[in-house]
Amino acid sequence: MQINQSWIGNKEVRLVIDATEKFGGEIRFVGGCVRDNVLQREVHDIDLATNLLPEQVIDALEASNIAVIPTGLKHGTVTAIINQQPFEITTLRHDIRCDGRHAEIEFTSSWQADASRRDFTFNALYADKYGNVYDYFDGLGDLKQRKLSFIGDPESRIKEDYLRILRAFRFHADICIGKISDKILNACNRHAWMISSLSGERIRDEMFKLLSCSDHLVSTLVSMQECGVLQKIIPDKISCHVLSHKVLSVVDPIVKLALLLRTAIAHRKSIGEYMSSFLRLSKKQKKKLMFILKNSIPTDLSEKEQKRYICLFGLELYKDIIKVCCIEAEKDVSEIQEYILFADSCFIPDFPISGSDLQNIGYRQGKYLGESLKMIKNYWEASSYALKKDELISYAKSLLRKKNREDIL
Template identity: 35%
Template sequence: MTTLQGAPFLADPRLARVLEVLNGAGEETRIVGGAVRNALLCVPVKEVDLATTAHPDETTRRAEAAGLKAVPTGIAHGTVTVVIDGAPFEVTTLREDVETDGRHAVVRFGRDWLHDAQRRDFTMNALFATPDGTVIDLVGGLADLDARKVRFIGDPERRIREDYLRILRLFRFHATYGTGPLDAAALTAAIRCRAGLSGLSRERVRAEMLKLLAAPDAPPTVEAMSDAGFLTRVLGGVGDLPGLRRLAGLERALGHAPDPVLRLAVLAVRVAEDADRLRERLRLTNDEHRRLLSLAEGAIAADMAPRAAHALLYRLGRTTFADRVLLGAARKDVPLRNAQAALALAEGWEPPVFPVRAAHFLERGLKPGPDLGAALARAEVAWIAAGFPQGEEAVAELVKGAMERA
């Protein structure tokens, strides 16, 4: 018998209380999906979802009777979020698909655990656990989990046609939990159904792609996507696969967490138009688009002279400077020590304060207005080029030079 006993999340008294409230009197509630999968893989459990025989109305009634908050987050699909001491637990009634169109499903609530398991995507995501931690496997998920094999439940093509996003989820889950090549039947079905990707919302595609790129071992899976023709379909361009591999290696060597937006930039952004195209195709956030635009301006050589590096640091800031150093290192395959040195320089450097003020020019007779702003800008450019000098003498020289160049 497989059990989750000893899993940290199972000892949470808030979870125990929710299960106590929802179980009994003819109803049964189990832990389902990612929490069970991750606990068995000794991967951190970030959220706990529950499946129940209780109708959503009954889930709400029981929660509120126990003094818990019940939020109807997805009533049409049987989901009520029960909140206890600030912790949310999604509780979904057992269900079967009545009708699907590749994006949305009409469901019928039921009480059959096997039917509920069979409507899910992958075998490793259809594992249940009872409140005491006993794992219940109705679709062969334990064997696939042991083999690190991401396999669709039942007929892969049918599962995909229920929701075409499952094509991208196949690659994302393989990058996160799988080993070796993709499941052959799953990949064949994905290729047959690839036209269905065009009907998905850009927001859903963005979420899956960024989650895929955030997987530590994303590069081999992205290469498989490219070989199967999906990368160009999703991104609208050819990806820099060697660059992505080098960036992932740099992140591991430097102890950095995978950065999905930086990985996207290395993979697919060379010029500003690439960033604009990705914003539209993936419905990127404004911050993500701005970051890609900044990276499109060019990489930074990791072995540049300290004075030039300091000038760029002052202009770009630490975060953008580090982004461009890593971009350059990934694109040009520079030695790790060079990238480490450039990043250490950025981390240890405190940006100086520009010592020249408007008052310095006003004292010399310059009037407020555009000329004053231009003089300050010229002085700052000269100050950066001179290596950020400080002191009254330096200020006087900068002000004098800026006025002479007016």
């Protein structure tokens, strides 16, 4: 088979290939870029493999004035940077020892040996600069059938790296049709308990990639539940079918995770705190997850009410929570899209008054200042955000005069 895509011959790619070949090396595209090309999908990351040793790759790139970063020398990987575009280049290798999390590798000159250490047949495809595909384990056949196949015995390959349990489900959701084979499911079930030995970051990355899938996400999550894998990540009973809504095809994985967790039996705050820690979420990710778990809004909103919630939550968080609540209320896609279109077209200015403004006209620091600021903001919202700063200051002065009269009485 031969692939023919513009990225194969683009200027940056050619520079990397030419630099390697000038140094006497052979270099091929590998993995996802070849697989996705065969599937006629958009190619994002371009990874390459070579028979040159890592130090030789660095010398070859530098000799051609290409910036290079030794991103993973221990495992044979360097990254070439051309016009701000990264290209990972990894020396051919094979595993000599694995403990389920880390692999001890040895460099080789054999392309088949390098292919044999990869997880699934369709991830072990290579292509040269002419687009000729090298397929050592019938990955093309499995792609044609949309079938998930390990290279070798599933159980042995999983024991080499337990992350392959999650990768199996992720690639099945993304590429395959039909059920995962019983042999793979049984192997995943037997070793599911070892998922806890993996780092939270690795689990998070795989789960977010899985949650980014659309067509077969729900059935894949159900399979994960049935074979005891999903419970090792989300330790509570959840309903996967909440993610079957069509609007979710373009939704952030954090939102999908929140939807799943909102179906859990556990207290939302406690399960959210646990998942944030287990998956090593960033502060921004945790804030978003906890916001969606803690908040709900009505799903029959007037334009005035929509504006109030947009102002209260901010545009992006409002769009997240309205999707979540509409999905739970079983609203159809058109209803949800109406809310999103209105939010995107709605301009809400920044609230023009601050606590300092109130102090400047005689307010004292304390509880009443905060209460007054909230009253003034409600007054501003009721005007459909039309009142200007000087008008709000006048209103604030009237509130203060009223308060002073009450205090005297």
